[in-house]
Amino acid sequence: MRGPRLTRDDVTPERLWLNRRQIIAAMGAGTALGTAGLPARAQALEPNTWEEITTYNNYYEFGTGKDEPAENAGAMQTSPWTVTVNGLVDRPGEYALEDLIGDLPTEERIYRFRCVEAWSMVIPWNGFELRTLLEKVGVQDGARYVAFETAAIPEVMPALAYPILDWPYREGLRLDEAMHPLTIMATGIYGKPIPNQNGAPMRLVVPWKYGFKSIKSIVRISLVDEEPHATWKVSGPSEYGFYANVNPNVDHPRWSQASERVIGAGLFGGRQDTLMFNGYADEVAHLYEGMDLSVNY
Numbered sequence: 001m002r003g004p005r006l007t008r009d010d011v012t013p014e015r016l017w018l019n020r021r022q023i024i025a026a027m028g029a030g031t032a033l034g035t036a037g038l039p040a041r042a043q044a045l046e047p048n049t050w051e052e053i054t055t056y057n058n059y060y061e062f063g064t065g066k067d068e069p070a071e072n073a074g075a076m077q078t079s080p081w082t083v084t085v086n087g088l089v090d091r092p093g094e095y096a097l098e099d100l101i102g103d104l105p106t107e108e109r110i111y112r113f114r115c116v117e118a119w120s121m122v123i124p125w126n127g128f129e130l131r132t133l134l135e136k137v138g139v140q141d142g143a144r145y146v147a148f149e150t151a152a153i154p155e156v157m158p159a160l161a162y163p164i165l166d167w168p169y170r171e172g173l174r175l176d177e178a179m180h181p182l183t184i185m186a187t188g189i190y191g192k193p194i195p196n197q198n199g200a201p202m203r204l205v206v207p208w209k210y211g212f213k214s215i216k217s218i219v220r221i222s223l224v225d226e227e228p229h230a231t232w233k234v235s236g237p238s239e240y241g242f243y244a245n246v247n248p249n250v251d252h253p254r255w256s257q258a259s260e261r262v263i264g265a266g267l268f269g270g271r272q273d274t275l276m277f278n279g280y281a282d283e284v285a286h287l288y289e290g291m292d293l294s295v296n297y
């Protein structure tokens with residue numbers, strides 16, 4: 001006679017199972033999705049093409065049109081590149097990029113990417129976990145947030161001449177968000193160096209947040225004790241919050257966030273429902289326990 005039916009929990013040691021779940025999550029397929037009606041590419045998290053990822057961009061320093069970053073960003077010199085690390089850190093300094101990140105373990109992460117403008121892509125990034133960089137420079141007690149700043153190079157960034165945003169572009173994360181294993185610094189796409197229009201030589205990627213948090217071409221990383229200046233929040237505090245977690249239930253004042261246009265899925269049928277935390281709820285929802293996400297949007 002056979003014994004009782006085994007469940008997956010019985011046959012898989014929990015540590016391995018968690019590990020496996022984390023790996024799948026990192027691959028972007030972590031949540032049980034109701035896939036009916038989704039375009040095939042969303043079900044399988046099939047990445048967008050190189051062409052789509054590198055020609056439909058937001059990088060306002062190079063112009064507000066989606067095609068302008070690809071047209072204009074080529075003039076930016078990204079080597080040599082210096083990153084200032086300061087604030088509440090053990091090893092502050094002005095680091096040559098390769099000295100700062102050259103020894104950090106890199107890997108590919110295929111992530112959903114959801115812009116606040118209600119479009120989305122799937123992008124195969126190459127990069128390293130931000131926490132490895134923070135551990136390397138030594139975060140001091142008292143640090144509660146990480147602030148980031150983009151290069152401001154007027155000679156090659158035509159839009160800096162206009163007060164479109166409060167330049168230089170700045171963003172920030174709470175320290176626990178920054179230390180989360182899903183939070184990466186990207187230096188490549190599809191195994192190639194990241195193109196300038198996507199934020200060369202190093203940009204942040206926080207897959208459960210709207211894309212504007214994922215600041216490009218970073219020249220400064222500061223460990224601070226107060227919520228840092230965040231460019232979009234300053235430009236329109238009623239429209240863009242500090243947290244900016246993808247949330248289908250909290251609409252932007254001027255448009256719904258309940259669904260999104262899937263870039264590359266064609267003109268017809270290219271919409272899908274937006275997922276809470278962009279599909280990464282299992283991994284990150286605990287970070288916001290007890291917070292009212294309609295207030296902290």
Ligand code: MTE
Nearest residue numbers: 057058059060115150169211212214215216
């Ligand atoms: N970083 C800088 N410095 N300037 C920007 O205009 N745009 C943000 C973010 N990072 C932006 C930025 C927005 S709104 C989005 S949606 C993403 O970059 C777009 O990233 P992608 O062009 O690689 O898709």
